Amino acid sequence: MTENIVISLIEKIIPKERVLRDEPMSAHTSFRIGGPADAVVLVNNEDELRTVLGTVNDMESEYMIMGNGSNFLVSDEGYPGIMVKLSGDFNSIGLDEENDDRIIVGGAKHLSGTSAFATDNGLAGMEFASGIPGSIGGALFMNAGAYGGEMKDIVETVRLMKPDGSAVINCDNKKMRFAYRHSILQENAYIVLSTILKLTKDDPRAIAERVSEIQKKRNSKQPVNLPSAGSTFKRPISGYAAALIDEAGLKGYRVGDAQVSEKHAGFVVNLGKATAEDVLTLMRYIQKTVFEKSEIILEPEVRLINCKL
Numbered sequence: 326m327t328e329n330i331v332i333s334l335i336e337k338i339i340p341k342e343r344v345l346r347d348e349p350m351s352a353h354t355s356f357r358i359g360g361p362a363d364a365v366v367l368v369n370n371e372d373e374l375r376t377v378l379g380t381v382n383d384m385e386s387e388y389m390i391m392g393n394g395s396n397f398l399v400s401d402e403g404y405p406g407i408m409v410k411l412s413g414d415f416n417s418i419g420l421d422e423e424n425d426d427r428i429i430v431g432g433a434k435h436l437s438g439t440s441a442f443a444t445d446n447g448l449a450g451m452e453f454a455s456g457i458p459g460s461i462g463g464a465l466f467m468n469a470g471a472y473g474g475e476m477k478d479i480v481e482t483v484r485l486m487k488p489d490g491s492a493v494i495n496c497d498n499k500k501m502r503f504a505y506r507h508s509i510l511q512e513n514a515y516i517v518l519s520t521i522l523k524l525t526k527d528d529p530r531a532i533a534e535r536v537s538e539i540q541k542k543r544n545s546k547q548p549v550n551l552p553s554a555g556s557t558f559k560r561p562i563s564g565y566a567a568a569l570i571d572e573a574g575l576k577g578y579r580v581g582d583a584q585v586s587e588k589h590a591g592f593v594v595n596l597g598k599a600t601a602e603d604v605l606t607l608m609r610y611i612q613k614t615v616f617e618k619s620e621i622i623l624e625p626e627v628r629l630i631n632c633k634l
């Protein structure tokens with residue numbers, strides 16, 4: 326009931342076609358899994374975001390910010406609240422007019438598009454991100470990384486909005502407290518509006534070659550053609566999650582349509598009709614089996630939305 330009132334209030338601010346009621350989260354996640362959110366609200370600019378955040382906070386309504394949904398496992402029951410998705414102006418990208426080795430990019434922009442823009446402009450340092458299917462906001466939240474690079478290496482400052490929409494601040498790299506798959510955003514829930522990335526000038530052809538090498542590696546090693554949320558578990562203190570899962574004999578192990586990828590044991594893939602419960606049951610089994618074999622506890626990297634292990 327309260328959610329209905331909140332959604333009606335939001336519809337006074339945001340055009341109805343951008344307020345998707347009872348929206349299946351399976352349509353917004355790379356796993357293609359998840360029941361409905363009360364509403365997915367697409368906000369196109371900072372004013373809209375501020376007003377939506379003000380409304381949900383005033384009404385003490387449940388809400389969450391999402392990027393590209395590529396690190397999400399949403400429960401089969403869905404998300405009982407408002408899922409706010411940055412869109413429109415938040416996809417902006419351009420060179421910093423004062424420093425031509427820097428890119429200013431909006432929170433919703435895809436990493437691949439950002440990496441391609443850097444390549445075209447002869448700016449190196451973002452090659453690692455070319456195949457990560459997330460947005461800038463999600464990548465800063467997670468300190469996404471691959472092939473020896475991570476966001477923490479290239480972020481200069483981040484423009485953030487407070488979770489209640491009451492203020493906008495700039496935060497430098499150090500204050501973001503980046504660590505392995507971690508940033509301060511996981512503690513304070515501030516929202517990434519945009520960021521300035523500091524890169525290095527280089528020959529565009531040399532950058533493009535490195536990007537192509539990384540993409541080749543990714544395509545040959547990862548199950549990029551099947552829905553997933555990337556690495557299911559974080560790298561433990563010793564060893565690699567994928568190697569531990571493989572050594573535990575779990576490659577190809579299946580619960581319903583959720584399967585430990587036969588190509589890369591670090592990924593759980595959706596073979597077609599996997600439910601969140603299938604994935605959770607499989608994740609629990611992986612944790613238990615790996616612990617029994619190696620005494621290592623695997624922690625999930627994928628964000629569990631309205632469900633737990």
Ligand SMILES: Cc1cc2nc3c(=O)[nH]c(=O)nc-3n(C[C@H](O)[C@H](O)[C@H](O)COP(=O)(O)OP(=O)(O)OC[C@H]3O[C@@H](n4cnc5c(N)ncnc54)[C@H](O)[C@@H]3O)c2cc1C
Binds near residue numbers: 510
């Ligand atoms: C095939 C595949 C390969 C992958 N490879 C990699 C890889 O190599 N390296 C890697 O690190 N990850 C990888 N991932 C995981 C995923 O792409 C990253 O974690 C990515 O950074 C998530 O971004 P997103 O926009 O999809 O975030 P979402 O999944 O939408 O959200 C993740 C978290 O970020 C928060 N968030 C999103 N936007 C904002 C914002 N604007 N402000 C504040 N918080 C926000 C959300 O609230 C949520 O808690 C892979 C995933 C897939 C499916």
